[in-house]
Amino acid sequence: MSQINRRAALGLGAAAAAVVSAPARAADRTDGRLLTRIAFGSCAKQDKEQPIWDAVLAAKPDLFIFLGDNIYADTRDPAVMAAKYATLAAKPGFEKLKASTPLMAIWDDHDYGENDAGGEYPMKDESRRQFCDFWGEAATSPRRTRDGIYTAAIFGPTGRRVQVILPDLRWNRTPIEKLDLAGAEYEGWAKKKADAGSHVPGPYARNPDQAATMIGEPQWRWLEEELARPADLRIFGSSLQVLADFAGWESWMNYARDHQRLFEAIRRTRAEGLFCISGDTHYAEISRLDVNVPYPIWDVTSSGLTETWPVTPPNALRRSGVLQEQNFGLIEIDWSTPAPKVRIEVRDVTGAARLTTMIDAAALRIA
Numbered sequence: 001m002s003q004i005n006r007r008a009a010l011g012l013g014a015a016a017a018a019v020v021s022a023p024a025r026a027a028d029r030t031d032g033r034l035l036t037r038i039a040f041g042s043c044a045k046q047d048k049e050q051p052i053w054d055a056v057l058a059a060k061p062d063l064f065i066f067l068g069d070n071i072y073a074d075t076r077d078p079a080v081m082a083a084k085y086a087t088l089a090a091k092p093g094f095e096k097l098k099a100s101t102p103l104m105a106i107w108d109d110h111d112y113g114e115n116d117a118g119g120e121y122p123m124k125d126e127s128r129r130q131f132c133d134f135w136g137e138a139a140t141s142p143r144r145t146r147d148g149i150y151t152a153a154i155f156g157p158t159g160r161r162v163q164v165i166l167p168d169l170r171w172n173r174t175p176i177e178k179l180d181l182a183g184a185e186y187e188g189w190a191k192k193k194a195d196a197g198s199h200v201p202g203p204y205a206r207n208p209d210q211a212a213t214m215i216g217e218p219q220w221r222w223l224e225e226e227l228a229r230p231a232d233l234r235i236f237g238s239s240l241q242v243l244a245d246f247a248g249w250e251s252w253m254n255y256a257r258d259h260q261r262l263f264e265a266i267r268r269t270r271a272e273g274l275f276c277i278s279g280d281t282h283y284a285e286i287s288r289l290d291v292n293v294p295y296p297i298w299d300v301t302s303s304g305l306t307e308t309w310p311v312t313p314p315n316a317l318r319r320s321g322v323l324q325e326q327n328f329g330l331i332e333i334d335w336s337t338p339a340p341k342v343r344i345e346v347r348d349v350t351g352a353a354r355l356t357t358m359i360d361a362a363a364l365r366i367a
């Protein structure tokens with residue numbers, strides 16, 4: 001358990017109230033440019049061909065959001081991590097994207113440093129430094145020094161503001177709860193299931209500890225402050241799926257208290273107009289939750305830019321098919337009506353839309 005989790009477990013939350021009531025901190029980043037096309041994606045292995053960039057570039061996005069596993073560092077050696085970032089930097093498609101399109105990024109486990117790692121990963125300070133250097137963070141950026149690389153930005157003029165919120169699900173995360181299914185027998189059984197094309201029960205479970213957390217208390221205070229900012233649309237870009245209800249693989253669902261707290265925070269701060277995008281899974285799908293939420297919450301998962309997986313875990317909140325091919329997401333905003341209308345597509349390597357949903361911001365309101 002981290003220092004932060006110990007404080008939460010002991011009920012030492014008094015400092016949080018003091019910070020929230022302090023004068024509002026400036027937004028991490030504001031940018032007057034109007035956004036109408038925002039692309040996103042996750043899970044790009046640096047040592048593979050990355051043909052998806054041609055389709056991304058053809059969509060001419062105003063912004064591209066990297067949702068994590070942007071490289072597969074998987075190391076405790078800084079030199080190995082640096083070499084893998086250098087490999088991504090040299091990809092022609094990535095170079096073109098970087099030269100033509102504003103970028104925002106968060107990490108997931110593999111670019112944080114290790115598969116399914118949380119706060120216990122020992123190289124996280126160096127990993128944060130390399131991440132900030134690679135993604136061009138200013139020397140004065142708070143991302144370089146605070147407890148994780150979470151960030152947010154507000155784009156566009158009043159009445160057409162898009163807020164992008166990118167939480168860090170790794171830096172402070174309580175170690176994930178593992179099911180007691182380890183061992184060669186389970187591994188062999190899971191492989192047989194996968195080879196047969198049926199879903200593999202994952203090795204994880206919901207963490208029963210009420211103090212277990214995805215993001216930690218300091219980031220919660222930051223997130224609640226961000227949600228309270230005025231915006232016309234909000235994109236909550238999560239490296240892990242926010243809604244998918246299967247806890248066998250990593251998701252917000254593994255941390256029941258934080259999962260519920262997110263929806264409570266949206267309600268309490270009256271953060272209207274929010275929808276989620278996510279990555280990590282190596283397949284794409286669209287989910288929606290309608291109960292015990294302030295308004296219908298959408299989660300469009302795009303994964304991966306290179307990675308795919310021929311397995312479909314269960315998800316009772318799925319509202320689309322499952323795309324098991326390389327893909328990226330594209331958000332198109334129609335600002336011509338008082339409440340914007342949002343079309344979100346998951347596109348394949350040819351640029352064809354394979355999953356689509358329409359979200360009317362008028363439905364993302366708190367009564």
Ligand SMILES: [Fe+2]
Pocket residue numbers: 069108109110280
């Ligand atoms: Fe991941």
